[in-house]
Amino acid sequence: MNLWLLTSQFPPAVIGGIARYVANAADMFARAGHRVTVVTVDQTEGEEVLPSGVRVLRFVPRGRAFAPYVAKDATDHNPAFPYNIMAYPIALSYELAERVSSYVQRDGVLPDMIECQEYLALPYYLIQRRLVERHPLGDVPLLLHLHSPDFCITRANRQPRYRLPGYWIGRMERFCMHAADAMLSPSFFLANQIAGEMMQLSHAIEVVPYPYLPLPALETMPERGDLVFFGRLEPRKGVMEFVGVCDHLWSRGYDFRLTLIGDDTPFGPRGMSVGAWLRWRYGRRIDEGRLIMTGASLPPEDLWRRLEKAWAVVVPSTWENYPNVCIEAMALGKLVIASTSGGQAEMIGADGDCGILFRWDQPGDCVAAVERALALSVDEVRAIGARARDRITALTSFEAVLPRRMAHFEQITTCMRPRRSFPGLMPDVPAPMRTVTPDTVPGLLSVVVPYHNLGAYLAETIASIVASSYRPLDIVIVDDGSDDPASVAALEQVGQMHPDLVRIVRCERGGLARARNRGAQAARGEFLAFVDADDLVEPSFFERAIDVLQRYDNVSFVYSWVRFFGESDACWPTWNVEFPYLLAHNMLTAFVVVRRSDFLAWGQNDPSLSDALEDYDAWISMVEQGCIGVSLPDPLVRYRMRSDSMYHSLSDAQILEMYDRIVARHRSVYERYGAELFALQNENGPGWRWNHPATDPPDVVQHQQIAALQHRVARLERLLAIPLRVRRTLRDLWRRQR
Numbered sequence: 001m002n003l004w005l006l007t008s009q010f011p012p013a014v015i016g017g018i019a020r021y022v023a024n025a026a027d028m029f030a031r032a033g034h035r036v037t038v039v040t041v042d043q044t045e046g047e048e049v050l051p052s053g054v055r056v057l058r059f060v061p062r063g064r065a066f067a068p069y070v071a072k073d074a075t076d077h078n079p080a081f082p083y084n085i086m087a088y089p090i091a092l093s094y095e096l097a098e099r100v101s102s103y104v105q106r107d108g109v110l111p112d113m114i115e116c117q118e119y120l121a122l123p124y125y126l127i128q129r130r131l132v133e134r135h136p137l138g139d140v141p142l143l144l145h146l147h148s149p150d151f152c153i154t155r156a157n158r159q160p161r162y163r164l165p166g167y168w169i170g171r172m173e174r175f176c177m178h179a180a181d182a183m184l185s186p187s188f189f190l191a192n193q194i195a196g197e198m199m200q201l202s203h204a205i206e207v208v209p210y211p212y213l214p215l216p217a218l219e220t221m222p223e224r225g226d227l228v229f230f231g232r233l234e235p236r237k238g239v240m241e242f243v244g245v246c247d248h249l250w251s252r253g254y255d256f257r258l259t260l261i262g263d264d265t266p267f268g269p270r271g272m273s274v275g276a277w278l279r280w281r282y283g284r285r286i287d288e289g290r291l292i293m294t295g296a297s298l299p300p301e302d303l304w305r306r307l308e309k310a311w312a313v314v315v316p317s318t319w320e321n322y323p324n325v326c327i328e329a330m331a332l333g334k335l336v337i338a339s340t341s342g343g344q345a346e347m348i349g350a351d352g353d354c355g356i357l358f359r360w361d362q363p364g365d366c367v368a369a370v371e372r373a374l375a376l377s378v379d380e381v382r383a384i385g386a387r388a389r390d391r392i393t394a395l396t397s398f399e400a401v402l403p404r405r406m407a408h409f410e411q412i413t414t415c416m417r418p419r420r421s422f423p424g425l426m427p428d429v430p431a432p433m434r435t436v437t438p439d440t441v442p443g444l445l446s447v448v449v450p451y452h453n454l455g456a457y458l459a460e461t462i463a464s465i466v467a468s469s470y471r472p473l474d475i476v477i478v479d480d481g482s483d484d485p486a487s488v489a490a491l492e493q494v495g496q497m498h499p500d501l502v503r504i505v506r507c508e509r510g511g512l513a514r515a516r517n518r519g520a521q522a523a524r525g526e527f528l529a530f531v532d533a534d535d536l537v538e539p540s541f542f543e544r545a546i547d548v549l550q551r552y553d554n555v556s557f558v559y560s561w562v563r564f565f566g567e568s569d570a571c572w573p574t575w576n577v578e579f580p581y582l583l584a585h586n587m588l589t590a591f592v593v594v595r596r597s598d599f600l601a602w603g604q605n606d607p608s609l610s611d612a613l614e615d616y617d618a619w620i621s622m623v624e625q626g627c628i629g630v631s632l633p634d635p636l637v638r639y640r641m642r643s644d645s646m647y648h649s650l651s652d653a654q655i656l657e658m659y660d661r662i663v664a665r666h667r668s669v670y671e672r673y674g675a676e677l678f679a680l681q682n683e684n685g686p687g688w689r690w691n692h693p694a695t696d697p698p699d700v701v702q703h704q705q706i707a708a709l710q711h712r713v714a715r716l717e718r719l720l721a722i723p724l725r726v727r728r729t730l731r732d733l734w735r736r737q738r
Contacts, residue, residue, distance in 0.1 A: 186494070420552065447465050
């Protein structure tokens with residue numbers, strides 16, 4: 001089998017977590033004779049073949065590499081474009097899709113299977129491109145390996161759950177779970193957590209433990225009362241709660257030590273790190289020598305030597321998947337005290353046999369578990385450790401895991417079928433009942449161009465439509481009461497240049513919404529596209545959009561990223577539409593290819609929104625009726641930025657008034673998503689001020705800038721408080737040191 005593993009973490013840059021799994025899995029498959037390629041992020045670019053035969057393709061993300069040296073703009077001259085317009089994890093997903101495609105094209109051989117982590121939605125753009133393009137990897141099964149979804153970790157670490165772009169990364173992770181060809185989890189705990197949030201996935205997750213290489217046998221010499229925690233000091237690891245339990249036992253006279261070995265991480269609710277909070281809260285226990293904090297992780301060999309004398313290793317997580325620390329502790333023959341909030345409970349099995357388990361949701365259970373561990377004899381600790389070693393070997397050895405993984409691969413390959421439905425994240429919205437109007441011409445695309453006094457741009461717009469690679473095509477220009485002589489003449493000239501393609505529909509001045517509706521009603525095509533009279537489309541846009549509509553029965557409209565030109569050269573990425581985000585901020589422009597029957601039934605523009613947002617209101621209406629909108633992740637349309645355009649001349653009050661009308665028109669759906677909408681706008685500011693979900697909203701950026709400025713002012717005030725003579729002395733010392 002030719003297997004590709006895609007990961008954001010791999011040794012030696014990262015040793016633990018996902019990196020440890022990928023290294024072990026690649027080694028396991030290579031030893032069994034399979035061809036294994038690992039594609040990973042690194043600090044250096046290159047290709048190497050490991051002693052095991054595993055090929056590793058390393059790349060430096062361009063967005064991160066160029067960030068310090070180039071301005072954050074969106075032009076093609078920027079070497080970091082388009083990665084510079086998105087948050088790093090999202091840009092990494094975009095680049096990974098490009099890198100993998102280029103590697104496969106270079107090799108000239110398709111993989112038999114692709115496996116990728118779900119963490120930070122790494123395969124999102126590879127999955128999206130496989131769905132919306134005739135992609136070379138479209139028929140290669142993609143297995144999503146669940147490790148620790150960011151939307152789960154964010155909640156467990158008590159971080160803001162709706163802050164952009166983190167919230168959107170979580171939505172992208174969920175999309176990957178729906179759209180992957182198969183899913184794999186090392187623990188039933190995580191599989192059940194995911195199924196609990198997305199019921200339609202409850203039977204779609206296979207569970208197979210991580211493979212793990214045997215660790216060197218230790219001459220275990222447990223010292224009574226030596227408890228050790230190793231791993232990141234992260235809120236979800238339960239270390240703060242466990243230290244609180246130990247403090248309670250110390251107050252009751254118990255004599256033991258707790259050593260915390262691991263790197264520190266932020267503790268958001270207190271605005272400090274976990275380690276800093278523990279030092280502040282339990283400084284007295286540190287002074288007494290009962291609580292020991294190393295402040296950093298240890299190399300594996302040093303850690304194993306430290307664990308030789310440990311009485312027990314603690315894994316007190318409040319949320320966990322299948323922790324490497326528990327595998328290693330059991331493999332080293334150590335007694336483990338663990339919570340049931342994760343896959344560590346599945347490793348240990350029956351309480352008391354191969355370790356001691358406790359439940360955080362049962363008051364006093366953790367206290368009792370520590371008391372039980374401290375009351376054991378040395379022989380009992382060694383016996384439990386020996387049984388733990390045997391059990392974890394039976395669960396995670398290559399010999400145990402490989403047959404199950406190969407059987408799963410075979411199952412995935414056998415069950416692969418072409419999709420007729422596009423995967424979506426809104427199962428609670430029923431699919432629309434579609435009817436086709438009798439005058440429809442199958443396959444025909446009717447491009448509707450609303451037109452009012454834009455003669456200076458019309459010829460260029462029509463030329464871009466005519467240059468489209470899609471046929472059959474016709475153009476319906478709706479003249480919305482043009483009264484500028486030059487514009488009237490330009491319209492007549494365009495009609496004469498393309499008499500076989502262009503049809504002109506004339507009406508009294510009624511506004512953009514009425515013009516779009518009139519054009520849709522006059523059109524004959526199975527598909528509609530809307531292009532404003534001063535904008536442009538790339539030649540491939542219509543063809544790619546209609547290909548998606550023809551492939552998926554449940555898709556109603558397709559659009560792409562938007563490139564601005566004229567008074568701006570920015571780029572605006574778009575996304576598959578979904579509630580509740582769409583209810584707070586528009587996710588697409590009017591550049592859309594839509595099934596005409598769906599638009600006529602549910603998407604006609606509201607003429608009362610005469611100033612702007614008429615298209616935004618239409619997309620909400622269609623999604624409310626169960627229509628699905630899909631994004632092509634390339635800038636295939638060009639939106640002309642003019643300071644005198646209708647939208648850019650609007651005041652804040654006008655925009656807010658139109659939002660008020662939109663909410664009134666769709667009150668039931670706004671009420672349905674009210675709690676999430678409140679959280680989104682509470683954490684990100686007003687939705688109408690956002691840009692797109694893959695970047696920080698303006699209000700958040702402004703708050704960060706103010707905080708940074710306040711920090712600089714405070715530093716300046718502290719500096720000015722130092723006497724001038726002392727400042728000069730410090731300056732001279734600093735210069736001499738340089």
